[in-house]
Amino acid sequence: MIKYFHLTFILLSVFSFVGRVILSETHPAILKQKALKIAPHVIDSLLLVSGITLVFQGGWLGADFGWIVAKIIALLGYIGLGVVVMRNRGTIRWVAFFGAMACFVYIGIVAVTKNAFFFI
């Protein structure tokens, strides 16, 4: 059940991020609305809470949990690069955007494989 919440918030998180990048390129004024400023924080907090709940529910701290540490580090990259994307324009914005997307895809693959070094 919690896993479905987790997967839902993952989708909401990436759609709201890509949506905000598109809006800031096309209709930046819309992004000034209070609801659009708050919603991403609510979604990302619930994503984090659902992930932490799954860690305890699955007893992952008693098992081999290196992949969870890798997920959290990559999540910090996704958040940090997301901030760079929203605060910049031009080349910096797009380099950070693809970096954030790479973190997101990495997190997803690590979640499924349970292996931080799946690419080796």
Ligand code: HEM
């Ligand atoms: C952008 C952020 C995240 C993405 C894209 C993501 C992706 C996923 C996916 C796709 C799954 C399902 C894996 C499967 O069923 O095989 C999953 C499960 C899980 N995630 Fe996340 N996750 C994110 C953030 C987090 C965070 C921050 C944590 C922990 C603090 C976390 C902990 C977990 C745990 C424990 C599971 C359950 C693993 C299992 O029982 O099979 N996730 N995640």
